[in-house]
Amino acid sequence: MTVAAGPVAAVRRRSRGPLGLRLRRAAVPYLFILPFFALFGVFWAGPIVASFLYSFTQWRGISDPVPVGLKNYVDLLSDERFFTALGNTLWMAAGYVVVANLAALALALLLDAGWMKLRQFFRTAFFLPMTISMVVSAVIFQLIYAGDIGLIAKLLALVGVEGPAWLRDPTTAPYAIVLMRVWRTMGYYAIIYLAGLQAVSTDLKEAARLDGASEWQVIRHVTLPGIRPVALFCVVLATISGLEMFDEPMILTQGGPGDATLTAVMYVYQQGFQFLQLGYAAAASYVLTLIIVLISIAQRLVLGEKDR
Amino acid sequence: MTERTIRRRTVIAAGAAGAATAWLAGKAPAYAxxxxxxxxxxxxxxxxxxxxxxxxxxxxxxxxxxxxxxxxxxxxxxxxxxxxxxxxxxxxxxxxxxxxxxxxxxxxxxxxxxxxxxxxxxxxxxxxxxxxxxxxxxxxxxxxxxNAAVMFYRADYFAEKGYGGPIDTWPEWIEAGKRIRDKGRNIFMNQVSPGAVGFGPLVGYLESAGVQIFDEAGKTVKSNRKGAETLRFYFDLVRTHDISLLVTHNSPEHFVAIKEGRLAALHSGNWGLDRLETEAKADQGKWKVQAWPRWSKDAPAVTGTWxxxxxxxxxxxxxxxxxxxxxxxxxxxxxxxxxxxxxxxxxxxxxxxxxDPRLRQPQSFLGQSMYEASLANREVNYLNLVPDWPRVQIEIGRQMDAMFQGQKTPEQAWSDFEAAMVRQYG
Structure with a gap:
């Protein structure tokens, strides 16, 4: 035993080497991942923790924050505008998720169809709105939606209908904003759906056709179940993006008319950067984050249920 | 070993000296x-x-x-x-x-x-x-x-209806507006803006009428009848007299209205001339400027700001x-x-x-001196400001939207605005 243990121990000692070297070797992988974690700590985790702490303070940005406990959260409960913004956000996001996903899926199905020509061209064309500057898009849509000089108004005038000023009417303004966002992002989701569609086994589709299934039945019973994980991904992504809606209402309507298009993120922006109530804004943003997380979990539970 | 230590020390010392020199050099005033x-x-x-x-x-x-x-x-x-x-x-x-x-x-x-x-x-x-x-x-x-509030106007549209020059008072302005407003050609007398953006133009009306929203201590002026009356006037320009185009200021729609000659007058600060020179280049010489109308013949010659x-x-x-x-x-x-x-x-x-006499020189786009035509001998009134002014803008913007949508009368809108300001500023 003793004789056998000697060489093994020696081999172990050789493989480990001196302590300093071993430590250095052990540290190398951590040094490689250190830059990521340093950046993550400073630019992601740090602000998340800091803003959570600020949400319990009254802070105007420069002077020292004053601790106020749960006051900001309690005040939010009685803030009518916060609930208006939250309500607008929820229903605009819901509308956006449904319309954007249906439109993207329909588009992806079209692009995936065997008879479709110029597939690359259409794929690029539908993706292009994502690459256009938001400000440019907003100006274009302001002119499309404008009262009597707008494109829609002029088209309606051709058939003798006087259309509303879409962005100035509290009934139509939220729809106008959702439609613009759908236009911008539809191509992006369509590309993701298309990738999912192309991964669905052609053998399965063929088999269904041989069994006498119509094209619609193939889509309904083979293709759509096959892209469920992709759909879940797109729905969650669209939901988060919808709940964070800011650019379009900020540029097109500034939250108006009245508060008809005021979204939760706009409300946070107003409180934080226009009213300088940074602690209160942080509290509102945490409530919004909580809602986004809860909705995402619910979606995962509902849509992802059958995958398990 | 010794040689290596010395070299390292030298390098460190030289580096530190260099850094210190650079730091001190950076700290020294530029002229030095x-x-x-x-x-x-x-x-x-x-x-x-x-x-x-x-x-x-x-x-x-x-x-x-x-x-x-x-x-x-x-x-x-x-x-x-x-x-x-x-x-x-x-x-x-x-x-x-x-x-x-x-x-x-x-x-x-x-x-x-x-x-x-x-x-x-x-x-x-x-x-x-x-x-x-x-x-x-x-x-x-x-x-x-x-930026004093002034009125730019299309001299050709005014002349068509027999108005040779500036219009002195608001009652006269409304009468002229009714004649100049042309539904067939889609021409409006001037523009009025809704929403929070609309507060900018409304300020000119409020200030020239001597309205204050807040007193000098920053407290809300309560039961502000004059404020409500001015908001009513603003509303009536659009909904009762139907002479003003309701359009968000500085929106593409607004610029198109200027460019297409749909406005016979443009309410603006004096900086508005800069916009006209860009947006209505083709109409150089047709646009003139006049002082902000007075509230009545015996009212003081005051204007507000934008x-x-x-x-x-x-x-x-x-x-x-x-x-x-x-x-x-x-x-x-x-x-x-x-x-x-x-x-x-x-x-x-x-x-x-x-x-300075250079202020009195004519502007080529107008063919007249903007200072003499619209600013000389006009006193400028100011609103008392409070911190977080966007809060005031957003609140009155919400009320104006409700008012123009017909959900509230101007008096209700002002009263609700006032109540919100009392809650915030006392």
Whole structure:
């Protein structure tokens, strides 16, 4: 035993080497991942923790924050505008998720169809709105939606209908904003759906056709179940993006008319950067984050249920 | 081993000495280093044009200061300066702040106290501006330019209906508007803006009518009948008299209306001429300008404002001396102030500059002197401001939207606005 243990121990000692070297070797992988974690700590985790702490303070940005406990959260409960913004956000996001996903899926199905020509061209064309500057898009849509000089108004005038000023009417303004966002992002989701569609086994589709299934039945019973994980991904992504809606209402309507298009993120922006109530804004943003997380979990539970 | 240690020490010492020298060199004032100091100035559109135009004059007198004039979106500047002051990095050396937003800044402690530069020349600007620029009896901003409300008008449209020139009072304006309004050609007398953006134009009406929303202590004026009456007047222009186009100011729709000749008059600050020169180039010579209408024949000749800006110097600023030179030049130098008028139409706050004959020179686009036609002999009234002014703007914007949508009468809208202000400011 003793004789056998000697060489093994020696081999172990050789493989480990001196302590300093071993430590250095052990540290190398951590040094490689250190830059990521340093950046993550400073630019992601740090602000998340800091803003959570600020949400319990009254802070105007420069002077020292004053601790106020749960006051900001309690005040939010009685803030009518916060609930208006939250309500607008929820229903605009819901509308956006449904319309954007249906439109993207329909588009992806079209692009995936065997008879479709110029597939690359259409794929690029539908993706292009994502690459256009938001400000440019907003100006274009302001002119499309404008009262009597707008494109829609002029088209309606051709058939003798006087259309509303879409962005100035509290009934139509939220729809106008959702439609613009759908236009911008539809191509992006369509590309993701298309990738999912192309991964669905052609053998399965063929088999269904041989069994006498119509094209619609193939889509309904083979293709759509096959892209469920992709759909879940797109729905969650669209939901988060919808709940964070800011650019379009900020540029097109500034939250108006009245508060008809005021979204939760706009409300946070107003409180934080226009009213300088940074602690209160942080509290509102945490409530919004909580809602986004809860909705995402619910979606995962509902849509992802059958995958398990 | 010894040799290696010495080498390392030498390297470290040399590095430290180099770093210290570089640090000290950086700390030394620019003039001591025999180089110019480069400062940044954040402003927007017509102000950038004005600043660029007067810059050569400034450089002649101050060869040691270079200014980088950065043209940004006005709202973006206000937010960026606040964030920069909060974080201590990224602030400009001199920034332009919308006057109504200014009261939010001094209390943050992020602005340099410029009392010793502004107080000695208090006599050179309006007493009303003094209170606007002060916080706890100290100056934290330098007066820059003011924007008096004026009316640009299409002389050809007026002449078609027998109006040879300026219209003196609001009742006369409404009568003329009813004749000039042409539904067939889709021509409106002037424009009125809804929403928070619409507060800018409404201010001109309120100020010229002598309305105050807040008293000098910053408390809400309660049961403000005059305020409600003015809002009613604003509403009636659109809904009762049907002479004004309801359009969001500065929206593409608004610019198209100007370009297509759908407005017989344009309510604006005097800076509006800059917009007309760009948006209605083809109509040069047709546009004229007149003073803001009076409320009645025996009413005083007063006008209100639309905008106005203040020069500020963030406290965390290493180039304060150079920043002050530039800010003082824009604020008090007659050539600087007149240059801003000639290249952007910012009406000088400097009383000395207001007396300069160059102010009376005609503007080629109008074919007349804007100063003489619309500003001379007009007193400018100001609203008392409160901190977090966007809150006031957003609230009245919400009420105006409800009013124009027919959900509230102007009186209800004003009353609800007042109640919201009482809750916020007492």
């Amino acid at each position: 280093q025999g180089r110019t100091t480069k400062i940044t100035y954040w402003c927007w559109s017509e102000h950038a044009r004005g600043a660029n135009a007067v810059y050569p004059k400034f450089r002649e007198a101050n060869p040691d200061v270079e200014v980088e004039i950065i043209n940004l979106n006005p709202q973006e500047i206000q937010d960026k300066i606040l964030v920069a002051m909060a974080t201590g990095v990224g602030a400009p050396d001199v920034g332009l702040i919308i006057e109504s937003r200014f009261p939010s800044y001094p209390s943050t402690g992020g602005l340099a106290d410029v009392t010793e530069h502004v107080a000695p020349r208090e006599g050179d600007f309006s007493p009303r501006l003094r209170s606007r620029l002060k916080y706890r009896d100290r100056y934290f901003g330098l007066p820059y330019i003011q 905008g106005g800006s203040v020069l500020v110097i963030p406290r965390a600023n290493r180039n304060q001396a150079a920043a002050l030179k530039w800010a003082n030049f824009l604020s008090s130098n007659v050539d600087g102030q007149v240059g801003l008028w000639q290249n952007g139409y910012g009406f000088p706050t400097s009383l000395k500059a207001q007396q």
